[in-house]
Each structure stands twice: as structure tokens, then as C-alpha cells.
Amino acid sequence: MGMTIAEKILADHSEREEVKPGEIVMAKLDFVFGNDVTMPLAIKKFRELGVKRVFDRERIAIVLDHFTPNKDIKSAEQCKSSREFAKEMGIKWFFEGGSVGVEHCLLPELGLVLPGDLIIGADSHTCTYGALGAFATGVGSTDLAVAMATGEAWFRVPETMKFIYEGELQPYVTGKDLILHTIGDIGVNGALYKVMEFSGSVIEELSVEQRMTMSNMAIEAGAKTGIIEPDKKTLDYVKERAKRKFKVYKSDEDAKYYKVIEYDVTNWEPVVAFPHLPENTVPISKAAKMNIKIDQVFIGSCTNGRIEDLRMAAEILEGQKVAKWVRLIVIPCSPTVYWKALKEGLIEIFLEAGAVIGPPTCGPCLGGHMGVLASGERAVSTTNRNFVGRMGHPKSEVYLANPYVAAASAVLGRIASPEEVVK
């Protein structure tokens, strides 16, 4: 019987001919990693295991991207313990300071995560690499610890839900809107422990970066991962970066799906996810009429901090000024993206508009460091979560949107449609 791409990857990595949803397999991992929040706990657990060495020093990354540059003494201690562990174990891929970027932007950009890989990361947005045709999923620190020691993890083979996107994308409608629409449709547990497989002519037309935005938010529907079959675009993206060999998997024609959902995107518009769940989606034409005043806009993160996202924002912000009483924070998601944005003149556009540029880290996304919201404040953010207190005070509010909408909202000081700014 046919298998989906996700099933094929799990089967190959557990040395089986075939796997079926519901089965539990022990599988070999191609790459594992953690960050400054999850790594210290993983190191503690790794020590408890009593092993002396990591399974492979070239297949582990440590990315200090959450509370860096160190926000306080405790964070500095967490980074220090991660750094010392990296030195002791001889871990090859260690990123901080000028080499750091948001992990899910950095690792694909450097060709460390590849099509066909089985990857776990101690960060929930590890599902991002599904956009390259990998089976990638977030785990906690204990799973990471055991994986660093053994190079293995157990998986319950998930069922796959297939999403087919057809029709024509309208101006200012992006990968972010496709995924927000989808989460709005199926709900935040609509794909609980399922694989979301994205396909259709609209996905084929999307850039690899926008595909990553979609896969990034699969977890926001409860999914194990969000996967896209590699095509020429994927291979073009990967070939010049790949640090290892990789294998391309595709779903069989007769693969069995838990559910198939088809969308015609032709009438879709940009959407905004209102507080406090990513499923609370409102079309921009409606949201823009509600006169929702805002205090802060954040453009960045593992969802929307790549060069294409910054180009979208710059397209709206060129020659414009950020509204009075609004703070616009722009964070390129990696050093390479920062360089590109500088060379392309995007940073200049942002600065002239009155934005503040942050170093390539997670920034305000998780409300722990930089750009934290006060009680009653509202932010439009290109990130992935708008839970209670996500970006600061439990009485603050986060509205999720694409970079065009975020930029337009910064200019008008309220939730706004890009068309209101670009006329």
C-alpha cells in the first residue's frame, strides 16, 4: 500500500519497509538541536544519563537566540552552560553573537537541515523544515538529551491530513495568510498529532521562504509537522547550501490520508488572527474597519523574518513614517538576512520610517526579552502566537498578520490594509 512522504521518512529511518499510522517506531535522527532556553535543561538530563559523549558532534546545533544578547544574569548563566557544553563535547554547530540568527531561519539557510531528514529540535517551531520535505518536529529538553546521547527518538507514526490549495493568490496574500486561513478553518487542535501535508498549484508557486512560513505554523493547529514535497524550487534552495547528502521523498499516488481538504484561494484576502488564539482569524477588509489602535508592531521571527518578508514590509514603508505613539521593531532573522537587507537598502527604508532594528534573535515574539508589552497595550506582529501574555503583560493583546499588513498598521497606527497605504 502507498505511503505518504512523512510515513516514508519514518519507515526509512527506522529501517522498516513500511509503517502505518498508530505504530510506534524507534528511529535514527539526522539532526538535533536546542536553544538557550531548552538546552540547559537538556544538558542536566544528558548528565543524568551518565554518557560521556554526544552521538555525533556534527549533527547537533546549539543556537542561543531566545534571550540574547543576554538579558539578565540568569540568562547569561543559561548561555554559559550551553557554551561550556558545546566546548566540552566539541559540538560543531554553535551559534551566538555575530553568528546567531533565529534557529529556524538559520539552520535551513546554512544547509544543516535538509529534505528527507528526520529532525527533532527542542523548540516547537522545528516543524518549519517540513517546507523542505523533512520530517521535523519539536520536542522537550529530555527528548533532546536522550537524542544527543543516542541519536534516536521514538515516534508514534501520525496520520496525515492533506491540504490542497488551488486558484489564484490576490495581491498582498502570502503564505502567512494561507496558513492562518487554514488554522481559522480547522482550529488550533484541528490537526492534533497529525501531519499536515501542503500541496496544490498555489504551493508550487510559493517561494521556499513562504513555504517555511506555512510549515512553521503547523504546530499552531496542533500538528506534529507541516510537510511539503520537495520540487525544483526546494532543490535550487538546498543545493547551494547542503552540508550533507540528502534524499528526496514524495508521497505515493495511493497514499492513505486521514482527510483531504481542498481550498480555492482566489477570493482569500490577508487575514489577522485576533487575541488570544491563532484560529481567531478576521479578513483584513473587516479588521481594518474596526479602528483597532495599536502601540507596537513587530516584523521578524521564525515565521516572517526572512528577506522576502522584509522586502514586503519595505514595499509598504518606503517613503512613509511610523505613526506617532507607535513603536515599530524590525528584526532580520539571521546575519545573512541582515546583510542582504542592508545591501538592498531595506534597512535604510526602515530607519527612515522610524523603525528600530534589533539583532537577529527571537526578539519580542515570546515576551521575555526586548519589546515587551505593558498592560492594555496592543501589538500587530508577524509572529505565530497570540496567547494570553505571549508578548508581555497578561492584559496585553497580540494580533497576528503578514508583513504587508503589519507595515501598513505601523504607518496608520491601527490595524490597516496595505491598500490604505499604497494607493
Added chain:
Amino acid sequence: MRVRGRAWKYGDNIDTDVIIPARYLNTSDPKELAKHVLEDLDPEFRSKMKPGDIIVAGENFGCGSSREHAPLAIKAAGVSCVIAKSFARIFYRNAINIGLPILEAPQAVDRIETGDELEVDFSSGEIRNLTKGEVYRANPFPDFIMEIIKAGGLVEWAKRRLKG
């Protein structure tokens, strides 16, 4: 193993950000984390709960981040068990891995109210509501996951495997 405690009932989609907000993630010390457990959902929970109490919630408990700090904070606060209609999968794995007892029991969640006195028997999956005089059953765990639970968590389980 049996535990007994009062129920604290919450709704659907209780996310890891409200279980333990990111502003406290500059430490992984369970005692520190426990001080802030559920702070952004129910600021009174920490001061009013007693060791052994049980969290009861709807669908998708623990959705969001992969932070193991969430089940750690719950466990270190002295919560004996979490009963939910369903769990977000990373939270589910993390709870099993660190030895925080969790049970999926949709029918029980519908019936239980805050303050009900519960007795949970993990070996049989039986949940007794002593206040209401009712008995519910939790969904059984797959054998493999039972193995990890019985070992006392993933670290102990992996240690045996590494020796084996």
C-alpha cells in the same frame, strides 16, 4: 499508584505560555518555576492549591511551546495529576518523559467541577469523584508509553536501554 486531591477545572487550549510565561524561562530550576505556575491563567491557583491537587482541563492542554518547564512547573508545585480531554503532543511527551502523571478522560472532564474531591488509580485508569459519587475511566496508554511511565521517565528508560 493512587493519588487523591481537589480538582481545579479550566477550559480548552490551555497553552504553555499561561502555564509558565516566557519571562520566567531564564531558569530551569523546578522550584523557581513552580512559584509562577498558571500565573497568567489563574493568579490565585498557586496560593490556594494544596499538594496533591489535580488540574482538570478541556481539549489540547499544553498547546504551544515545547518548553518542558511547563510540566516541570506543574509537577514541582505538587500537582499530582493532570486530567484533560486531550493533550497537545509535545506537552504529552514531555509530561511522560519527566514523570508527571497525565490522563486523557473526556467523560470525566465533562462531569468534574472545581473543588470536587478526586481519587485516581493510575494502574486501572479509574477516576473516582468522591464528591459526586461517580467513577470514570481514562483512555489506556499504549504499551510502549506504559514502559516509559513504569521506568519513571525517559531518562531512566534510556539508561536501561544504553546498558542493555
